[in-house]
Every structure is written in C-alpha cells, then in structure tokens.
Amino acid sequence: MDFSGLEKLSLVDYDDNISCTLFTAGCNFRCPFCHNSSLVLTPQLMDKIPFSKILDYLTKRHNVLDAVTITGGEPTLMDDLDVKCLSIKALGYKIKLDTNGTNPALVKSLVEKGLIDYVAMDIKNSLKKYSMTIGLSSFDSKAVEETISFLINGNLKFEFRTTVIDEFHEDSDFVDIGQLVSGCQRFFIQRYIDNEHCIQRGFHPVSKEKALGFKSLLEAAGIKAELRGYD
Numbered sequence: 001m002d003f004s005g006l007e008k009l010s011l012v013d014y015d016d017n018i019s020c021t022l023f024t025a026g027c028n029f030r031c032p033f034c035h036n037s038s039l040v041l042t043p044q045l046m047d048k049i050p051f052s053k054i055l056d057y058l059t060k061r062h063n064v065l066d067a068v069t070i071t072g073g074e075p076t077l078m079d080d081l082d083v084k085c086l087s088i089k090a091l092g093y094k095i096k097l098d099t100n101g102t103n104p105a106l107v108k109s110l111v112e113k114g115l116i117d118y119v120a121m122d123i124k125n126s127l128k129k130y131s132m133t134i135g136l137s138s139f140d141s142k143a144v145e146e147t148i149s150f151l152i153n154g155n156l157k158f159e160f161r162t163t164v165i166d167e168f169h170e171d172s173d174f175v176d177i178g179q180l181v182s183g184c185q186r187f188f189i190q191r192y193i194d195n196e197h198c199i200q201r202g203f204h205p206v207s208k209e210k211a212l213g214f215k216s217l218l219e220a221a222g223i224k225a226e227l228r229g230y231d
Helices: 037-041 051-060 081-090 104-112 127-133 142-153 171-180 208-220
Strands: 005-010 019-023 067-071 094-099 118-122 157-164 187-191 225-228
Touching: 005 051, 019 051, 051 081, 067 081, 081 094, 081 104, 094 104, 104 142, 118 142, 127 171, 142 157, 157 208, 171 208, 187 208, 208 225
Parallel strands: 019 067, 067 094, 094 118, 118 157, 157 187, 187 225
Antiparallel strands: 005 019
16 A cells, blocks of 8 residues: 655654654544545545655655654555555654554554554544544444553553544543543643535634643643643
8 A cells, every 4th residue: 555645844743853744545434523534535536655756755855854754544554554664664764653543453563563653642532422523323442442551551652632623522521531541641632723624614623721621631630731733
C-alpha cells in the first residue's frame, strides 16, 4: 500500500521536531467531524505516492528534518507499515504514529521492534458514546482499551488527545475518560475547527471555558492535561 499524501515540512505535528507528514488513505471510523474526508470516504480515488519517491525525499532532506509523522486515515490499516517504518528508521529518522487504537497488535509489534518513537492516540469520547462519535452504528471498544492499557503500562512516549465538539462532549464524558485513561501523563484537549474538508459540516467548537472545565476533570483524576488550539 502506498501513501496518499505528503506534507514536506511541519513544525507542529511532533513536538519540537522538524518533521514531514505522511498520510495513509482509508479508515475504519467515520467520525463526522473528521478533517480528512477524502482520505476516509474515497481512498480509492486518492493519488498514490511511490514509496521510493518518499525515501528519495527523506534522503535529500536528512540535514533538515528530524522526524516523520505517519497519520491518516488510519495508518495501522496499511498492510506493510512495519516494512516502511523500517526503511524510514534506517535513514535515521524518529517516527511518530497517529492512530485510533484499533490495532493493538500492530502498535505493540512496532514498539517492540523499535520502529516508532512516539504515539498520538485519539480518545474519541467516553466509551458509552464512542459509536456515535465515530459514526458507526455499533462498536466493540476492546481493541481501543487494549491499546490504551499497553501505552500507559509501557515505556514508549505517547499522548492521548480528544478533539472536543459541543454536540458530542460534556462534563460526564470527561469523568468517564479520566477513568478510562487513568495513569496517563499527557493528554491534550483539542479545539475543533469546522471547514470544507470535514465529513459533515456544522458542528461547533467547545468554548475555552468549557474546555478548561474538561481539563479540570481530567486533572482531578490525576491526569496531566493541556489545551491545544486555544489561545
């Protein structure tokens, strides 16, 4: 499987690292607020970038870039992700993986093989509202919970993050999320921005005051939380 997008330079995707971002097409969720609608809904129509061209670019930019962020879509659906990560690591790059957590076996394998350096996992909502939030009629959360547990109890650097939307999130959800990710030391509450690339338009961002309330609820559960995208 080839990547379907390349952002050649990013200063915001991976902490203080100068990185490029690779996008995979296809996702097993249908979050209505997703910003990458074309990658999710019509992956078969997306252009494909030969991996050899990506490696050529990374080779040429070795003195400029520090890291590669792999995002989507859902990257863990890529059937040869481990092979591609191995090739990227061979060039000396750090790798950050964005994931929805539905493939714990692959996440574990990538970590155990030393092929990724950081994971950013989306926590879409409290478990009772997960299926609604991800746009599916039903959802078995077992895999997501397994990935959460693996990251919390492991040694790899990671973050959990929730993009908060007025129509989907309320205080009780963050009480439940606090219990779900108990032991997490890095959690970001992200501001939602409605734009033309969303699967469904018209949702509303959570106010900063309300987001700070969510932050307080997580902190009451012993979780270090920060706002992202709020002034």
